[in-house]
Amino acid sequence: MKGFLDQEFAQGGVLVTKADDLLNWARLSSLFPMTFGLACCAIEFMSTGTTVYDMDRFGMAPRATPRQADVMIVSGTVTFKMADRIKRLYEQMSEPRYVISMGSCSNCGGPYWQHGYHVVKGVDKIIPVDVYVPGCPPRPEALIGGILKLHEKIRGESRVKPVEIEKLMNLPKT
Amino acid sequence: MNAVLEKYQLSPESSAYPPTVRVDSQNLILLLTELRENPATYFDMLSCVTGIDNGPEANTMEVIYHLYSIPFHQSLAVKVVLPRENPEIESVCHLWKTAEWHEREAYDLLGIRFKNHPDLRRILLPADWVGHPLRKDYQHQEYYHGVHVAYQAPQPPSDR
Numbered sequence: 001m002k003g004f005l006d007q008e009f010a011q012g013g014v015l016v017t018k019a020d021d022l023l024n025w026a027r028l029s030s031l032f033p034m035t036f037g038l039a040c041c042a043i044e045f046m047s048t049g050t051t052v053y054d055m056d057r058f059g060m061a062p063r064a065t066p067r068q069a070d071v072m073i074v075s076g077t078v079t080f081k082m083a084d085r086i087k088r089l090y091e092q093m094s095e096p097r098y099v100i101s102m103g104s105c106s107n108c109g110g111p112y113w114q115h116g117y118h119v120v121k122g123v124d125k126i127i128p129v130d131v132y133v134p135g136c137p138p139r140p141e142a143l144i145g146g147i148l149k150l151h152e153k154i155r156g157e158s159r160v161k162p163v164e165i166e167k168l169m170n171l172p173k174t
Numbered sequence: 175m176n177a178v179l180e181k182y183q184l185s186p187e188s189s190a191y192p193p194t195v196r197v198d199s200q201n202l203i204l205l206l207t208e209l210r211e212n213p214a215t216y217f218d219m220l221s222c223v224t225g226i227d228n229g230p231e232a233n234t235m236e237v238i239y240h241l242y243s244i245p246f247h248q249s250l251a252v253k254v255v256l257p258r259e260n261p262e263i264e265s266v267c268h269l270w271k272t273a274e275w276h277e278r279e280a281y282d283l284l285g286i287r288f289k290n291h292p293d294l295r296r297i298l299l300p301a302d303w304v305g306h307p308l309r310k311d312y313q314h315q316e317y318y319h320g321v322h323v324a325y326q327a328p329q330p331p332s333d334r
Contacts, residue, residue: 113325117314121325
């Protein structure tokens, strides 16, 4: 199947689209993840960036600073010592920002859930998480699956004012 | 090596590998200095310093020094047994510089205090951590920096 960009436009190529769709498409096609690895999941995250799995095809280039990143992939065990740093890094990212929790450890504590005195039992206890990727560690395919889930989520976002809700809220009190 | 050990009336446990000797904490520095300086033994490398908590029943702790002699290709482990209340032992940093971090780790996780250590503070855990987690009777904190430490199972959705 030919993609949209494979076509030639004869008549000046004017398109009609919704602002939401255009902006969402632009944003989800250039999600910059933060270079950020906490444990063995980071190795799978690195594999995802290699030519075999080619994270670049989603427009994802790892950034070395939270200021330029859109998505934080928490890949690995979140220790209490690291938790404060993760929170700080998350706060340094500019909005809109997303978090993918990669692997069992960062989802819920993983193998450390019972005796891990030093492990935060889920990164969602410190920062909000958009997508959870299960696995120990998840294969790169699974992480890509998580990224596509995040694409779906972004695709559904809207900058349109919720007119109906506003109408409801402005209803005269009876 | 055996000649030096006999001087201290020690004989290595035959069942253990590497050969292991148990020494009183008063004689530790003397013995380790001799093992390091004596040209017949020349244990110039300290591979590891390990701490063990034997639990409240045995009421002891142990520190094990794993020595290795690079020229002689020889290993030796030296064990010291300490009381569980207020475990304290002389630091060996002045003999092997590498002991500094190993002793900090034993202090961090087990609370063994090393006298005359140049910089005895926590190495792995955050500085404001409470307790020494590898002790058998360690109870973790309920909250650390506002985060609940123990695992909480997610509540199943209630049936309506």
